[in-house]
Amino acid sequence: MPTMLVTGGAGFIGANFTHYTVRHHPRWRVVVLDALTYAGDRASLGPVAGDITFVRGDICDADLVDRLTAEADVVVHFAAESHVDNSLHDPEPFLRTNVVGTFRLLEAVRRHGTRLHHVSTDEVFGDLPLDSAQRFTEATAYDPSSPYSATKAASDMLVRAWARSYGIRATLSNCANNYGPYQHVEKFIPRQITNVLRGERPRLYGAGVNVREWTHVDDHNAAVHLILEAGRIGETYLIGSGDERSNREIVELILDTMGRPVDAYDHVPDRPGHDLRYANDTSKIRTELGWRPVYDDIAAGLSATAGWYRANEWWWTAHKERAERRYQELGR
Ligand code: NAD
Numbered sequence: 407m408p409t410m411l412v413t414g415g416a417g418f419i420g421a422n423f424t425h426y427t428v429r430h431h432p433r434w435r436v437v438v439l440d441a442l443t444y445a446g447d448r449a450s451l452g453p454v455a456g457d458i459t460f461v462r463g464d465i466c467d468a469d470l471v472d473r474l475t476a477e478a479d480v481v482v483h484f485a486a487e488s489h490v491d492n493s494l495h496d497p498e499p500f501l502r503t504n505v506v507g508t509f510r511l512l513e514a515v516r517r518h519g520t521r522l523h524h525v526s527t528d529e530v531f532g533d534l535p536l537d538s539a540q541r542f543t544e545a546t547a548y549d550p551s552s553p554y555s556a557t558k559a560a561s562d563m564l565v566r567a568w569a570r571s572y573g574i575r576a577t578l579s580n581c582a583n584n585y586g587p588y589q590h591v592e593k594f595i596p597r598q599i600t601n602v603l604r605g606e607r608p609r610l611y612g613a614g615v616n617v618r619e620w621t622h623v624d625d626h627n628a629a630v631h632l633i634l635e636a637g638r639i640g641e642t643y644l645i646g647s648g649d650e651r652s653n654r655e656i657v658e659l660i661l662d663t664m665g666r667p668v669d670a671y672d673h674v675p676d677r678p679g680h681d682l683r684y685a686n687d688t689s690k691i692r693t694e695l696g697w698r699p700v701y702d703d704i705a706a707g708l709s710a711t712a713g714w715y716r717a718n719e720w721w722w723t724a725h726k727e728r729a730e731r732r733y734q735e736l737g738r
């Protein structure tokens with residue numbers, strides 16, 4: 407059986423990716439490497455615990471990464487510090503994990519000739535004006551705004567340099583905002599859903615006009631599998647649903663689907679440097695690989711996601727206490 411090493415597999419997208427792989431691509435033996443930071447949770451892998459191997463460890467640990475990479479046919483690299491607000495407050499862990507950690511993986515795949523897929527974000531491109539038809543493409547120049555996106559941009563650059571200079575077999579993807587089950591409650595959608603579930607009001611940064619292209623996590627992970635199967639080595643693919651929504655629209659949809667008045671939310675101070683709008687042109691992955699999003703109804707997707715958080719309070723209660731304590735410190 408070929409072996410797939412999944413870094414960050416106890417986080418939101420990595421855990422959903424692991425579930426997806428076990429369910430739809432059972433030919434793979436999956437090994438998850440995750441440091442279980444505040445954002446990682448072994449319980450997210452509970453449904454597939456018997457089908458995978460879990461290794462608790464740090465992607466900055468060169469010896470561990472070398473050993474696991476030597477035994478793998480493919481590495482799918484999700485592990486990262488992923489939250490913009492945290493990066494504004496304390497950038498250093500972002501430098502360490504996103505830059506040094508990716509460097510360690512690159513050195514290991516270089517030594518062992520292992521195929522790598524690097525998972526990245528549309529935030530590396532900076533932002534777009536509101537109310538324009540512009541979209542990011544694979545050729546858009548990098549212009550990151552936050553310490554998070556700057557370190558993800560650095561990691562992408564490292565992957566591209568290792569591909570060109572050392573000939574490593576790597577692909578990259580830059581996806582828009584994801585939503586779905588097992589997302590940490592510090593993030594926008596689960597924060598608002600769990601606020602409502604606790605009888606508290608959603609909290610909108612600034613006026614709530616910023617726009618994101620919400621993409622279901624399973625659509626993202628289906629795209630990653632297509633890239634692994636048929637993506638061209640050295641290439642980058644943008645991923646996104648095409649469904650752009652302002653934050654205010656999303657909060658109103660959440661309140662509506664959860665049976666609350668649509669204006670029952672509060673405005674809180676804005677995030678410094680807050681990116682206005684992200685939107686990806688996904689022609690390349692659609693044309694070359696035939697990828698299409700399956701989740702094309704955001705109201706239905708939010709309703710299902712709210713249902714998941716309602717049914718799995720045990721999974722998020724402890725995370726919620728910690729996340730809200732941090733938000734209190736940040737005044738948001
Ligand atoms: P997450 O924060 O939910 O999960 C990150 C995981 O990485 C956690 O399990 C954590 O324990 C692990 N991790 C952190 N530092 C580590 C280290 N040093 N060694 C080993 N493991 C470590 O993040 P996510 O939202 O699932 O994002 C996963 C990837 O997808 C990231 O690379 C992110 O940049 C990218 N991405 C996220 C989105 C989104 O909307 N969430 C969109 C596009 C791309």
Ligand code: DAU
Pocket residue numbers: 488489490491526527528529581582583584592593594595597609610611612614616617618653677684
């Ligand atoms: O675009 C992909 C990126 O999407 C990923 O690379 C990041 O890892 C992921 O965290 C996400 O970044 P954002 O900053 O867009 O996501 P976040 O969930 O933090 O916020 C989404 C929007 O909602 C953003 O405009 C800020 C706003 N927001 C967020 C929170 C937590 C609020 O209005 N209120 C909130 O309480």
